[in-house]
Amino acid sequence: MRLSSMADYAVVTMSAAARHCGGARVSAADLAVETGLPAPTVQKLVSMLSKAGLLRSARGAGGGLQLARPAAAISLADIVEAVEGPIALTSCVQHGRHDCALEGTCNVQPHWAVVNEALRGALANVPLTQLVQMKVPA
Template identity: 35%
Template sequence: MQITRQADYALRAMYYLAKLEPNQRAATSQIAEEQRIPPSFLAKIISQLSIAGLIHTSRGAHGGVTLARPAEEITILEVVEAIDGPIALNECTYSKDACPFGEDCPIRPLWCEAQDQLVEKLRTTTFGAFVKAAA
């Protein structure tokens, strides 16, 4: 499994916003430049994050992008799933019928356990904690 470039860029954009003061806005051009994200790609990402309720956007001279909730309340998992959908290490982790061995598959429990651990780590890591750890 590899996270998509779009989800990686979304995480970078959210990290940038999480480092701002509460209610401080950032221009998308500023985010794109500082996080090295192609502006046209960032526009699509910003739209998806806004639809997911993770950020607020406003236009105009005093517009920009800001987090919809405090950084301590937004998880890495929320952002990844807003962009890529639910995490699945293998198709059998969300449908045991995808495996020709079905219930008798010796590998499926390993994939399910690894996926559960990854999802739990991303679910319990907030941008607030992420910013503090990187500082």
């Protein structure tokens, strides 16, 4: 199991934004430079993260981006879901999805909700503050 590149980049972008959390605003262009991500990718992520209520933007002089709530109140699950949608290892537990060849006969399907919730819970227990403070091993 792997995060998509966009989800990974969203975590990188939010971590960079969190380093400016003293109330200072930062531009998407600055976030692109800080992270090494292409500016169009950061713009797309900023849009998704803002729509999810994780970033707030202000236009004009003194404008820019800032976290919509304290970094400690934003989890890895929040960031991943902003880009990927609900966290799930399988799509068969999503209501309205009928794309599994085993639908109706699968004995495991009723248990996936528990597995998905455990995964989401693990990601929800990692606050953005922890990601900002982590040091990269040498």
